[in-house]
Amino acid sequence: MAWEWVLAYLALGGVVGLMAGLFGIGGGAIMVPVFTTFFSLQHFPEQHRLHMALATSMAAIIPTSIASLRAHNKRGAVRWDIVKKITLGVLVGTFGSALIAGFIPTLPLAxxxxxxxxxVALQMWLNVKPQxxxxxxxxxxxxxxxxxxxxxxxxxxIGGGSLSVPFMxxxxxxxxxxxxxSSAIGLPIAVAGTLGHVISGWTVQGLPAYTIGFVFLPAMIVVSSVSVFTAPMGAKLAHTLPVPTLKKLFALVLIGLAAKMLHTLLTQ
Structure with a gap:
């Protein structure tokens, strides 16, 4: 892989890790459109670019989630009782959807x-409190x-945090x-999603070198090599910022991710 691509993937990893630690989101909504663009510029097969972007994003989230989880856990903030109760459903839902993602129209769902x-973003911005x-x-x-x-x-x-944080x-x-x-919940999401994309792309022909299933290993390795360092930085900020400020920042992130997703799907 050319050095300019290494630099591009390193920069992406820095942003993804910071967002993961600060907001508990996996970063998929950031990585997927960027990966798709990068894969296009690298002249990867057009019919496989989106699947590769999804798979590589999920794979890169695994080490990022671990780094974010460790940083939050050191502060005693992870509710392991919630993780234990929700993990089975997360694993089944993610793995099943990853296997059949190519057969389901995503526009209505998006x-x-x-x-x-x-x-949800409006509720957080206005600091509306639940009963x-x-x-x-x-x-x-x-x-x-x-x-x-x-x-x-x-x-x-999207990273699980976009739904799990508002739910909690x-x-x-x-x-x-x-x-x-959410950082802990994001780990089984990433593992199950990666496994599903690896299986679904295992027998696909014409993929680039150093690809396992639909996962493009060079991009995954370079991105995660930086994100594991910036994720703890984001986690530190999450425990430093006042809650109202954190809620407003999270609201802006939700609006941005939703708008980007809708724009991407409508312009395909």
Whole structure:
């Protein structure tokens, strides 16, 4: 890989890691459109670029999530009780969606997601507080929530934090704890999604060298080599910024990700 591409992927990794640590999002909505553009400029097969972008993004999220999770866990902010209850649903939803992603029309789902994100962002910007009596659901409800978060994450290429953080804050989980816990939830999403994309692309012909399934290893390795260092920086900021400021920043990120996703799908 040429040195200019190494530099480009290093820069992308820096941004992705910071966002992952600060907001608990995997960075897929950032990486997928960038990877797609980069793969086009590198003249990869047109019919496989999007699948490669999805798969490589998921793979790069794995080490990023681990770095973010470790940083948040050192501060005691990860709600492991939530992680245990939601992980099964997340794994099943993500893995299943990754396997069948190519057969499902994503535009209607993406439009719904964008409208939902706009609503959530407005609530956070206005600092609307949930009912004080609202609590996390029982095991069945947590499994269902995990299924939805995992499935939507794989289908529309967003980090699980875009859904899991609003879900947890809606259930009166503290903002910093929701972000920290989302980093832990993002890890099984990334692992299951990567596995699904590797399996679905295993027998595909005509892919570039150093590709496993649909995962382009050079991009994944270079991006994650930087993101593992910037993710703890983002996590430190998440525990330093006042909650109202953090909510407003997160709201802006949600609006930006939703707008970018809708623009990408409508201009394909």
């Amino acid at each position: 439009i719904f997601f964008c409208v939902f994100m706009a609503y 004080p009596t609202r609590q996390l659901p029982n095991q069945a409800g947590m499994t269902l929530a995990g299924l939805i978060i995992g499935a939507v994450s794989a289908l529309v290429a 804050t809606w259930c009166n989980v503290k903002m910093q704890e929701a972000i920290a816990t």
